[in-house]
Amino acid sequence: MRSLIWALGLSGTAAAAAVSTTIANDHHATTTAPQPHSTEDTPCAIAKSRAEAFMSAEPEATRAFMLPSIAFNCLKSIPVDKENDMGLLNYLEPYIHFQSTLEPLAAPPDFYLIPGVDVLSGFGQIRAKLSNDEYDSQVDFALELSYLFIQASDGHFVYKPAILDVFQFGSLSSVVSVADNATALPRVYLRSDFEQFVANDTDVYDIESIDDVPIVDFLEAQACFAMGSGDGFSPRFPGQSPDVQVIKFTNGTTFNDTLVASISVNVVDYIGSAGVIHEYFELPVTATPTSSSSLSSTASSTSSATPTSTQLRGYPVPVVKHAHDWISGYFMNGSEYEDIAVLSIPAFSPWTIPETKINGTFETLEAESVVSEFLQKAKDAGKTKLIIDMQANPGGLIFAGYQLYNQLFPKADIWDGNRLRANAALDALGSTAEKVAPEILFDAVTSVYNENHEAYDSWADLYGPQFIGEQNFVAQVGVNASQSNFTEYLEAAFDVLPSLEEPPLLPALAEAGSFNYRNAYARDDFNGYPEQFKYEASNCRLFYTAEMIVDPVAIWNLTVQVVWADGQCVNGSTANANNTISGDVVGFDKKVLSTVKAYDGPGSLSFKGDYEGPQPYTQKSASGPSLII
Template identity: 25%
Template sequence: MIVKTTAAALLGLGCTFADAVSLPQIGILPAASIVKRQAAPAKYVPTEDDLSSGCANIARVAASFGRTSEAGSATAFPVDAKIAYDCLASIPLDKDAVLLFLNELKKFVQFQSTLEYLARPPSKSGQDPMDLLGGLTDIGTAVNSGSITSWNDVETRAEKLLDGCHEGHLYVTWPLPSLISFRAPFQLVSMSSDGTQLPKVYVADDAQLESTGNGQFNASAITQIDGQDVVQAIDKLMYYESSQSPDTRWNAAFQSQNPPKQGEFFTRTRYPGANTFVLTFENGTSTEYSYTAKALNVPGQNIWSKLTSGQDVWDKIINVPPAQNSGAAGKLRARALEDYKHRTMISPMDETLRRLKKRQTANNEVPPPDQLVILNGDFPDTPGVKPYIQDINQVVGGYFMADYDKSDDNSKTAIIDVTGFSPDNTTAEFATQAVQAAVEMFLAEAKRRKMERLIIDVRGNGGGYVNMGYDLYKQLFPSSEPYSGTRLRNHPASLKIAQAFTQLVNQEVIDDLIKNIGGGVGANLSVAQAARYEQATFASVSNLDQFLNLDANGTAFKSFGDFFGPVDIYDDQFTHTLTYDLRNLIAVGDLGYSITGYGDRASYANNPDPFKPENIILVTDGVCASTCGIFAEFLRNQQKIRTVVVGGRPDKEPSPAVGGTRGTQVIQHNAHMLKFVEIVEQNFAPRDAAEQAEWDGIFPRPFQLNIPEAAVNWKDNIRKTDPTQTPLQFYLEAADCRLFYTKQTLVYSHELWNRVDDLAWGSEDNCAQGSLKNANVVLGDANGVPVSIGPVTGPGFNSGANGDLPQLTGDYDVDTALWIWYGVRYSIGSSRGRTPA
């Protein structure tokens, strides 16, 4: 077996799967590091001496690293896993500061749309019960009693409480993983011999390098991790990944090319529980390997010179209010936000406001379409082939199979690869316009070439701009009205904000703004109107405005009560069902942009569909979430599009095409919620001291610790035909066809597209599970209730047989979180009974 270590790997810089093919062999681990054993390494518990020296040891490594050439550009430097954990475990806390933070977090978490559903998950959902407010209360109780004395324990336990909800829109951007994180010495891949046989798990470099001259595959598969069956071990490791589907969580463990990722077996945000691990292989050998860690490096600065103890980290990194977080605390905050940038791109609001502020400048105009696209350029997700066209931000690429498959020059199949619904670059401009232009030009070329079939690849697509998803659907089906019924949780804070926004941004204000926006990207707005537009933009993002929403039938609400409710469902209260007003420029929230079929693109609604629904296939790896989930729902529910899901656990069971969050909007604490509250309080004053106290008790306030960001799922997605009105988040609906990755399809997307093309329209018939030629798109039972592949009763996936506890910590230290699990699983408190202290 070949094991390589490189400076890039140690620094967490890594390489893509395609890069790994051409990497030279650096060397094999010395014989002294190879141990023939199968038992799991013992859980590591630092001594008092370890705790007192951990951060100081990192500071010494940092000083040495600062003298190397890499220090001027590297974002991290390697440290021993043991001393990294010693430092983390030594970080103390101040009770009052932590309790204040937890209280503010609970006030914000009350906006999570699925609170009651999480506490008592519906049958077949696959979700274990998680009482968010009760669990946060229990953590605070443990801090107050002295049972928790380390800030690292607070982060770890609260993170697992949130992550156990398997809701990608619900998270806190914790500071410590950006200060210190951990790495395995190599990445893993999961591959099948032919795409239908059950896959096996391999060390990624072995899978790339161990092939004989005649093309036979000789790498030895992994059978155990730390003495446990490899499938069970990876299931346990990935339990706290954010996707609802266990197959999607499985995929997240592994290296892939589309999208390029190293996999969460390799990249560990938290200490793995031990300093080493043991792999056992099919060939009978067992080998022990060491974890490493990476510590934050700020080029040109040695921040660790002032972080020589856990107390220093608490004082200078954690216990620092956002307004004061200069120096190391500010650098850490910026790094953490950068790490989460894919979750920040949730609406066009930021770009719209930037463009509004420079509305009088010449470069504020949207460029013509031909300046928003690239022809025949490289595309990061597809080595080996180039798209005919892509947008300038590399969000979508359009391909023609005849261009790259010379064995089928007459192919009538086109492909759209949608990497996300927002750019990776958070400062990218004209993102929605560029994707709109690229797709329109691609479809025009497909028509010219007389294409008949379309494959849409959304693997790795975690969502983004809602507008982009709507527009892509409307370009494919111009005359169809996309339906997405959504709702928000109705509680005292959301009611106050809704009352304020509805009063501030009423129909008269909306009409005035739309009249004066004009075609100059807001250039015609006065300073006062621009300020009003900014206010309206936040009202639009919040969806807490009667006049910026339509009802389930697509008509205006007659009254505030008709809009906001409350509607009693599932022992909780919600708004009435809302739909998106695509004809309202303020509701769309993107200056200079109209969704296809509306506004200045209304005439497109008369165009014929470029492809018949039966000639479109949607390919996913289950990651599809948020806006991608909305887009997939349009295709599947309204057009009966067939789906293929790739990867997942090694079984022949059905697997969902959409395994990520099916919520329709994420709202962030700092970027959005605090602005909502600010607008309310700037425009309305409490009547008396009692009402001021009420506002202070329900409105989220700034965190007084250095927490870069937090988020909740703001809106549920409710299928129109479901009489139970259960959020789609709690349905796992099977794809029509399931495949596993092979060595070729894992690296080369076009090999997978060729396989799907043959399964749908060619001579091949066999999916690993299901079928494309005889697909029966399941859209609900006789009553219209979506059909889920989750278990009928009992605990969710991965909870273990006979009610055994899941491995809550994801790796080894299950005992540190048992009390949280018992508090949640056995209903010690409920989300209704737990209110902010």
């Protein structure tokens, strides 16, 4: 189902994105740097001068460093591009309608741990602020747009404007959370101090506050806007980094942590003025690629069976290991662990291969072989207990997860209840597929089942739309596909179909953007909230000690004690009064909700600003919408 929809409708967009990336990279590599029409005391000229001075002192460096305030003042000097900003919002919004969580995010359940966000209202509120001239600079607009995406708390729902990728902000220090024992509350240390402690058993002190804000409150507040896998300490968005922050330790000493902004030395020539930055980094290049080689290489899969090593760094020698390291099996040593086997799965896809280069077929077949071999060897060795270590697993190939479950529980009836958000563009794609590739669509539609394990008969049967509980999966469909040919249907859908044209402003090239197109539902609550909106505590909570951070075997040893030898869990984290692990879990309590001040910008459920609706996006140079079939 997924591959068909993307092949017919969104592959053109993916191709356009690939072309844009190739053109932009060529542009960056070959264009002669324009001379900024500014004096040397303008904010961006100052930033360029500081970068050049750093490069002169450090000629081998790949990035130039400066104080955050200098870089941010440069970004703040870039004026609002109202027309293109409006165009960008109109360009993005049709894609946003595919995001599967829009309705539950706007009306989350009481047990949802973070504030809700109305993404579509947020787009309209940002649009209204543009119309009302409420943004002082281009970076202010870009920040609010990025914050709107971040509040969805969905790693698959991403958009980062290019202007936010000019400089990288943050501290050169990092922090680590460590507990004295696995049931004690952890304390926060500078990573450099922690490494000294591990290497030399040196006395170190934990952090009490940063700029007089208690460390836990500081990290929680920063984490509301953490970028990617950020820990709330570094990296940070523009405007969140002072030049210096004062770190106070529990022994009363302080450390003045100097923060930095950095920029690639390859683009320093293009930051001499606000206008040059806007033109070079944000505006798309009007050029036509002469070869399609970049497209084919972007889509190719290059996973191979060549192993990187026979042992993962920091881990013992495995019994068996995936060629790309993301699944491996171990037997524990010691008489008290002689019946224990461990299956370590830090991810469901390789982290050493770019996502676009991953060969899903090879990865899943290799994983199936590894698990089968490991389970057989464990059985032959008399192992009767299995630890599945999935700490820090960010996800990956969906089918790999189902395959693993099927191997571990071969008699179980696997439930894969999913829904796509109904929207007019999705219906246009499905209805078009029904006209241009009926055999393929029929195979796709009839290969999925409803909650009663009954196959769907047609696209209309699958699409519905339906209104499910408090979640809106209903779309207004203006044209009946059975009464028109597919070309007419597409033409009627141009107001809702995502544009395949060049965007008015470029995203960050390293991470253009994405949406999460489907939700997962529990078998016993398939008309309720998606699984990610539900609260379910762990059966037992433990904190990382220093030994556990540097040695996964220490985690496995403690797991054995807790699960099979009545070891202790963190007080209050288990349903048993004696703090041993339980088959039940602790129920939801509002005390688990964060007390950090919630985001209150556009899209927040408390925001009271004006709303302005979208307009169909068309390129300024285009005479009308083009039909790509």
